[in-house]
Amino acid sequence: MSEPHTSTELATEKLREAILSGELLPGDRLHQDRLAEMLGISRTPLRAALTTLAQTGLVSYESNRGFYVREFSIADVSGAFQVRAELEAMACRLAAANMTDTARKLLNDLVAEGDRLLEPGALLPENLGAYRRMNVNFHTAVMDLAGNPWIRTFVQSLHNVPAASDRVIMWRDFRVIERSHDDHHRIARALAKGQGERAAAIMREHITFALEHLDLQLKLYPQDFLRMPSPDKPAKGRKASRSKRSSE
The missing domain is CATH 1.10.10.10 (Winged helix-like DNA-binding domain superfamily/Winged helix DNA-binding domain)
Structure with a gap:
C-alpha cells in the first residue's frame, strides 16, 4: 500500500x-x-x-x-477466505513468470526476517507486530509480482472482513506458526524456480488451512479472537461484551 x-x-x-x-x-x-x-x-x-x-x-x-x-458472520469470513485463496493462488501463477533476481531477493529477505522472529522457538509478544508486518509484506509482494493490480485491489477488499485479513496471526500454537511460515519458504522457492502451479497450490492450501485453524480456534478459545456471531445469529444489531484477549 x-x-x-x-x-x-x-x-x-x-x-x-x-x-x-x-x-x-x-x-x-x-x-x-x-x-x-x-x-x-x-x-x-x-x-x-x-x-x-x-x-x-x-x-x-x-x-x-x-x-x-461492522460485524461479520462466520459464513462471511469463510467466503472471504475462499475467494482470497483463489485470488492469491492466481497471483502465484502470474508471479512465477515475472521473477527477477530482485524479486527473488525480496521474497528471500522476507522469509529470512520471519526466521529471525521465530528463532526463539516461540512468537514472543514483542515480535508479534513485526511478524504480522512480514506476513502482510510477503503476501503483498507476491500480488505485486503478479503484475495484475486487480488481484491486490480485490484481495484488499476481502481484508475488510477482519478475521480474514492477513493481519490476523494465530499464535497460541507455535507449531501452526512454523507450518505457516514453512509455506512462505516453499512458495518463495517455487516462485524462484518459475513453478507457478506449484506455488499456487501451496498458497491455496496455506490460506485454506488458516481458515480451518481459525474455525477450530474460535470454537476452543473464542475470547482470543475478533467477536463474530454464531452461524444461526444475524450480525446486525448483535450485542456482545468485550472479553479479555491474550492475542488476535
Whole structure:
C-alpha cells in the first residue's frame, strides 16, 4: 500500500489498521473523541476517515448508534477466505513468470526476517507486530509480482472482513506458526524456480488451512479472537461484551 499523503488518508489508514489488527473489535462503537486521542489524529480527518471506511464496508453507521465496527458472520469470513485463496493462488501463477533476481531477493529477505522472529522457538509478544508486518509484506509482494493490480485491489477488499485479513496471526500454537511460515519458504522457492502451479497450490492450501485453524480456534478459545456471531445469529444489531484477549 502506498504511503498516505493527506491527514485524511493517514487517519483512514490508522483506523483501518486498528480494526484489522483487532485493536478495535466488531461491534465496538467508534467514539470520535476517544479515537482521535488513541490514534493521535484530529477530529476533522477522523470524521472523513469514518465515512470512507463506511463506504468500503469496514465500518457501519446507524442514526441511533453512530459509527461502529461492522460485524461479520462466520459464513462471511469463510467466503472471504475462499475467494482470497483463489485470488492469491492466481497471483502465484502470474508471479512465477515475472521473477527477477530482485524479486527473488525480496521474497528471500522476507522469509529470512520471519526466521529471525521465530528463532526463539516461540512468537514472543514483542515480535508479534513485526511478524504480522512480514506476513502482510510477503503476501503483498507476491500480488505485486503478479503484475495484475486487480488481484491486490480485490484481495484488499476481502481484508475488510477482519478475521480474514492477513493481519490476523494465530499464535497460541507455535507449531501452526512454523507450518505457516514453512509455506512462505516453499512458495518463495517455487516462485524462484518459475513453478507457478506449484506455488499456487501451496498458497491455496496455506490460506485454506488458516481458515480451518481459525474455525477450530474460535470454537476452543473464542475470547482470543475478533467477536463474530454464531452461524444461526444475524450480525446486525448483535450485542456482545468485550472479553479479555491474550492475542488476535
